[in-house]
Amino acid sequence: MSTDHTPDEALDESISVLQQLGLKEYEAKCFVGLSRLNTGTAKQLSEVTDVPRTRIYDAIRVLEAQGLVEIQHTSPKQFRAVSLEEALETLRDRYQDRVERLESLLNGMEDVEPDKEKPVQEVWSMSGSTAVENRIEKLLDEAESEVVFVIGHPSLLTDSLVDSLNGTSSRVDLLIGTVTESLQDEVHAAVPGAHTFVSGLEWLNEADDTGIVMGRLLLVDRSTILVSTIEPDTGDEHAVFGGGFKNGLVVMSRRLMSKGLVPTRDPSRADDRRE
Secondary structure (H helix, E strand, O other): OOOOOOHHHHHHHHHHHHHHOOOOHHHHHHHHHHHHHOOEOHHHHHHHHOOOHHHHHHHHHHHHHOOOEEEEOOOOOEEEEOOHHHHHHHHHOOOHHHHHHHHHHHHOOOOOOOOOOOOOOEEEEEEOHHHHHHHHHHHHHHOOOEEEEEEOOHHHOOHHHHHHHHOOOOOOEEEEEEOOHHHHHHHHHHOOOOEEEEOOOHHHHOOOOOOOEEEEEEEEOOOEEEEEEEOOOOOOEEEEEEEOOOOHHHHHHHHHHOOOOOHHHOHHHHHHHHO
């Protein structure tokens, strides 16, 4: 596929293709802008895209709902596009025919680096089961030592997720908790290399006052955490995740998430057992 485009031509055609894929003009401009900017505020994004600052937030809300943009809830809020790989996977599920063209255009654009330091700890949000699962699969692929994963509902054990769990490196200790014994049996059969257990957190299988229930809990290498919830009326999945948590939060999270795991099957206690 030809990539003989000037930067301005690639920019304009990327926006055009995204509009063909269903995004409105400001939404397409914001996504392309964030793909170049990496991470930015509404002010920075407005300057890069020429989208009025007052319209940035509406466009970002739509992109976030479609799993294409993540929001960091700081002051001011920070926005970033999901990785090109994740965005293309999300779009490919709906618009297979036009994604390859978009991939070529976005890969050919220049990066814009804002003058700011990356924070040590980050918390981001995203929406949509497809986007959440794509992020989980990416985190599983990047795992180096340990994955603790708790599944709150049988419907969330998809074929794609099973493939990713089975594809986890053999060097990684894979611990999978479930809310029921029947789901544990299903996971054990589907992912034979994992240590499976029934979670001791009874509230995982209970809805709160609004009817929202827990979806998935993931802790990777004791430094990256993802928590998702399911809305009762729509079944929509929403998640928050973050990295860089080299502190007591990780210790507490792992203890909670692995509650119900028999100590003798917990790889993290192997050293203790040998002493």
